[in-house]
Amino acid sequence: MTALLLRRLAQSLPTLFLVIAGSFFLIRLAPGGPFDLERPLPPAAMENLRRLYGLDEPLPVQFFHYLAGLARGDLGPSFTFRDLTVADLFARGLPVSATLGALALVLALTLGLALGSLAAFRRGGLADRLVGLVASLGLAVPNFVIAPLLQIGFGLGLAWLPVGGWGGGAPQNLVLPVITLALPHAAGIARLTRASLAEVLVQPHIRTQRAMGFSRFRVARHALRAALLPVVATLGPLAAGLMTGSVVVETIFGLPGIGRYFVDGALNRDYTLVMGTVVLVAVLVLAFNLIADGIAAWLDPRMRAA
């Protein structure tokens, strides 16, 4: 299994390089620069600024410098937040986004697995139909519709929770953003769990276990273990989805996370900040894919050989 994970890790390195190279050249080739202001700077000042940030060198040289910096863990200085490096900005924003993402991940998995299993075990029943309806609603109602509704309902109407803001990570500030972020994914996981568990439950080995008089709980545990594989396989995309979702959620709830930095950075042509975010997200997605591979190998011995 270690060999498998090491091989997957080695396979993901070219991907990472591709992400870095692709986004680096894409960003540099785009028209406009970080120092284009309403009133153009004098050419001499512009020249100095460009030299200060190393933008006057040929692109391949810049790319090499960037890679060298990355290898040292240096993401470079931010172009728009003067005096701050991208690492500084991440040190501020990452805890926010990570808290949000981790809680949403847990909530989505818990809700999705619970509802999906319920539906599969009570196949065709009222619970099944109810879960099916809720899940298809959850998939169709985008989080940028859910968020304002939650804000109005719980923030303004009932006044139970704050409408937005981070508040130093106070629990009451987290509730609405986490729910918003988790709900669509919970719906997706519920559907997936239901489909895969329903398929497993009619297989001969489960029927045999039932026939042999195993307790319901034990049969359920066996079935779940087999049914979890497709769910685990979506962990990587799920992580990516949570990142994307957090762009919206952070914008709507006014949270100082990575997603906000990314959109603002893109709008301000903050090359290094945008690059840094893309690299960070790519690393996270790759890491989640690795974790998913690990869990899959643990759940299914056949995967270990692959």
Add this chain to the structure above:
Amino acid sequence: MSASLTTLARRRLARDRGAVAALIALVAVALACLIGPFLTGHAPERIYPDFVRSTPSLSAHPAPDEIRPALDRLAQRMRVTLEDVHREGDRVRLTLTAPKPIDPRNLVLLPRSDLFGPATVLERSADGQRLVVEATVRRLHFLLGTDMLGRDLFTRCLVAGRVSLLIGLVATLVALSLGVAYGAVSGLVGGGLDALMMRVVDILYALPFVFFVIVLLVFFRAGLWLVLVAVAAVEWLDMARIVRTQTMSLKNRDFFRAAYALGSGTGAVLVRHAVPNTLGPIIAAATLLVPRVILLESFLSFLGLGVQEPATSWGVLIAEGARALEAAPWMLAAPAGFLVVTLMALNRLGDGLSDALDPRL
């Protein structure tokens, strides 16, 4: 065999009541978006300054309580005093007075105001300082209310729906052709090329694509068409995998070998045999792709990165509605309703299709 398979699938789909309902809902939404804007009686960009943020209702505007304030505003602009207002059915009779003789030409302000038709002078006092005027009251319907500028929301939702549906369809078609071509070649040729092509797909899968799309959109100031291309570029991967698996399972079947034995080239086999025989799962996957594309487009538009004014899409309208939620909740509810119904119907239809086209059943 192919015909009977299609017939069977159609029969199975017809028995699936949810899928049929979804299909009907989709056709209804598409037709409404296509021809509806001509029937609502409002142009999507038409601004009614007198009806800003009107609530949705079936009754006609101006409502009885809207006539007097609008007339007061008009009287002020005509520099006359409104002495008496008398309403009879769909006509109003106004008595206007002023310290100076009233110029009847000022009365054109009445028909210009969205609320009234042309005015006729009934009585004119000798000194011209007093006029009795009659005008028709217009009947305007805003079924889903109006927005912050006084534009008819129903018409705007329908026009926005055209853009959202078009993007969904076109991006899906692009993703479909890319994915089908890629997957079919990869599956049919096999060997080293297949391994290489699938490695590329694996690599692309791991990319945080939405972030790339945002970079593209922001840095290149993208319009509608670049959004389309960007969305299609993200979504063809699944299709390629599905088609590849299908093609691989077909490759060693007898009719494939027969085609080769009869002297068909790889290209001909691809077009005549591989693609048609994978059509079932492709159709189902494509149907499920449309809602994802529409959702992605509205996500980008919500962030202000997608469709730009004056063009509009459901995502744009939802963003406007979210900003005005407290004052005008219908501005969120209307476009969100259209979007959710469309997405649910597409998802349901896609599920129904993949069940109906599943050859195992």
